[in-house]
Amino acid sequence: MNLYELKAIQLELSQKVRLTPFSGPVRHVAGCDVSYNRAKNEMTAVVAVLEYPSLKLIEIASHTAMVEFPYIPTFLSFRELPSLLEAFKKVKIKPELIVVDGQGIAHPRKLGIAAHFGVTVGIPTIGCAKSHLFGKYVMPGEKRGEWKPLLDKDGDVIGAVVRTRDRVKPVFISPGHLIDVKSSVEWILKLTKGFKLPEPIRFADSISRRISHEGI
Template sequence: SKIDKIAGADVSYYQNKMIAGVIIFEFPNLKIIERQSFISSINFPYIPRLLTFREGPSLLEAFKKIKITPDVILFDGQGIAHPRRMGIATHLGLFLDRPTIGCAKSRLSGKYTSVGEEKGDYALLKESEEVLGAVLRTRKKVKPIFISPGHKIDLLNSIAIILKCIVKYRLPVPVREAHIFVNQIRNNLALEMDKIES
């Protein structure tokens, strides 16, 4: 099915607060058409591999505010390349009932052989014979990223979409912009708190 709108989602932290952000882009031109955020208290400890329980509720609240429904959502995190095959992209894909892709800077599960040096080169990320995702070179001679399908999408389509979202940087635009967005909100929160305290 045709993709016209794509989303990026990420979370940032400030003291005991969590900032979840979602940005909707036109696709493939990657023009921003909507942004929403949700600030909450942190209610779940940091436990590796259980990120969804910490970040998921706030991200879902941010998605509830979105007026434009995305065709695909990119998350800074894992899809099925997770010890329980249930990274944040898979988990939230089930809740949101949308196709989702996990896009991470580091590996959580699976093994891979070397990746070619050119943009678009990839190696399969596997556990025994099970394919969990791909280690994808998004820029020539720059460290690869770890892509895994989340929900309602296969690996080859995930890779193709990610590559269309690479402009200048190693990370796809929706994930990178969502990261910048939540960090801007965090910095504004920090400034407000400083004003109150001083």
């Protein structure tokens, strides 16, 4: 498999992405993240399931595996998705909405890891990234809730730069699958409680780090 073939896979899968308004109902929401243990050359993927709207953690599923694909910008899903899917198989309480750490369709071939995950499992997903990968934008205002659109080369809206906390760097939101930009922004704000990152991602992040570094 070379990068040209992987690009072809991304282009084909991106045709399956469906962008549609999403309002719920949501009883359970999950967060996905992956951490690495450099010394062991291992990665640990975690799916954290929270109850909504309480946002209390009710289930954790994880999967640890050897790293066998390098990090190449725009090909992140080929590195992290396999482990994430293994972890998701272990989840008993299937969520109605999933937030994935990374881009959704805000990607050169419209298939960031959140979109790839979404079309694979067939559940609504939102991509929530801590930094920019693709798309043009202007900085949103400094207040929580303010946001600006992420635009592709044709000027189409592919996501949003959202201020989830006053005067803190914004997050890059984009729909993964079965949701649209407007609903994605609304849900990310509902899932954010006093921190830059939404609660599902915060849980998945801290848990995956604890497992990969302490083996808990």
